[in-house]
Amino acid sequence: MLGLIEKDIRLTLARKQTLLIFLVLALVMGLSMDGSFVIGYLTMLATIVAVGTISYDEFDNGFAFLMTLPFDRKTYVKEKYLFSFLSAAGAWCFGVVLYCLGSAIRHQTVMFADELPILLALLPVLFLLATVMIPLQLKYGSEKSRIVLFIIFGIIAVLIYGINKIFDGSDIMSGAVKTLDGISPIVVLVSIVAVCLLFTCASYLCSVRIMDKKEI
Numbered sequence: 001m002l003g004l005i006e007k008d009i010r011l012t013l014a015r016k017q018t019l020l021i022f023l024v025l026a027l028v029m030g031l032s033m034d035g036s037f038v039i040g041y042l043t044m045l046a047t048i049v050a051v052g053t054i055s056y057d058e059f060d061n062g063f064a065f066l067m068t069l070p071f072d073r074k075t076y077v078k079e080k081y082l083f084s085f086l087s088a089a090g091a092w093c094f095g096v097v098l099y100c101l102g103s104a105i106r107h108q109t110v111m112f113a114d115e116l117p118i119l120l121a122l123l124p125v126l127f128l129l130a131t132v133m134i135p136l137q138l139k140y141g142s143e144k145s146r147i148v149l150f151i152i153f154g155i156i157a158v159l160i161y162g163i164n165k166i167f168d169g170s171d172i173m174s175g176a177v178k179t180l181d182g183i184s185p186i187v188v189l190v191s192i193v194a195v196c197l198l199f200t201c202a203s204y205l206c207s208v209r210i211m212d213k214k215e216i
Contacts, residue, residue: 004071004079005086008053012087015049026098038102039095039119043126046091050084051133058141063214073211077138081204084130092123117185124196131196131203138210 013019022045029038057063066076096119136148 001075001079005083008083011053011056012049038098039092040122040126042091042095043088043122044129046087047084047126047130050087051130051137054137074208077207077211080134085127088123088127117189121189121192124193128196128199131200135203135207135210138207
């Protein structure tokens, strides 16, 4: 497991120019824009980059070589989820540091007691991106998975837009908003984490099954 994580870290660091550009953009946004946006941006970016290591493993029959090493396919899948989460968590922490630095430079008071539950909720929510991307990448490969992912998010966007249009201004929507406003942020955070854990477990089992059937 540790060897696989080291491999993925080295693959990620090999893209120095791309990472440098992202780092500069993050610094500029962190010092000039809203902190929550920067944290979300970095977390999402790190998740995408981490999942992208699968395409490097597939390149030039890389899977055939990897599977000769002393680990099984289930361990490989497990490492991808772990590496994606560690990457997202590391980027989230870096985003929080930028948030604090930006607030200090702009002489703004950071109310962590109020904002922390919302900021913490960004991590599991954005990690859901990995739970969708990993099985798609294993099943369809890099290029086809992007198309499938685009279609999925397109359908979700259409459904959200349609629901919003149907219930916009209605008593149902107003009642739902008031109910959500009355819920404690801690309860919301725990609920989000629980839902994300369920999605992650389902995605992991799906990825293991895909990897077991994958021809290498």
